[in-house]
Amino acid sequence: ELKVEQNPLFLSMQEGKNYTIYCNYSTTSDRLYWYRQDPGKSLESLFVLLSNGAVKQEGRLMASLDTKARLSTLHITAAVHDLSATYFCAVSTMYSGGGADGLTFGKGTHLIIQP
């Protein structure tokens, strides 16, 4: 059974600071996703990471993937209040390898950025 673990689950930080969210997963997978969810809202795709060593950046967020360690990180640089949200990592489960793969999500990291 694929397990996806995020830490921390809750993070309160000040604007201007840097921090990293970690996502570990238990079995081989070919795709890792990061999503953002605002309270009561849907999931917004942030990054798709496909290969070992992949690094993607969008604004103050940067995501990386180490498939050998089964670890992805989401790094926040110089945080601003607008980045307050819950961040989920999700891994493609590859049940059959040929069909539509469901995603297994971590529990999410609830991020609060205070002025």
Added chain:
Amino acid sequence: EPEVTQTPSHQVTQMGQEVILRCVPISNHLYFYWYRQILGQKVEFLVSFYNNEISEKSEIFDDQFSVERPDGSNFTLKIRSTKLEDSAMYFCASSRGHHSNQPQHFGDGTRLSIL
């Protein structure tokens, strides 16, 4: 930008009743999914659908659940005899392809409340 649309946004139903949740995936997408999120918890995969049949399903997707694509645009989730524990936010998602770097795009969800 094309969106996944879901109706209704909120559904209140008596326990034991049947409910149908509706979704219109993005028009050129081929893979469709249903997920649920119980309040305050992580997003859980229910089922995926491709080429007019179920591709994968999780343990949650038992005999009380069914999915259908009745026409060229709608994708529905039916819960035959609802239970209190079915109360959750249900998200529909769609994606363009299996072996692609495109993420699953999520709708805004249907909040299902079972009384």
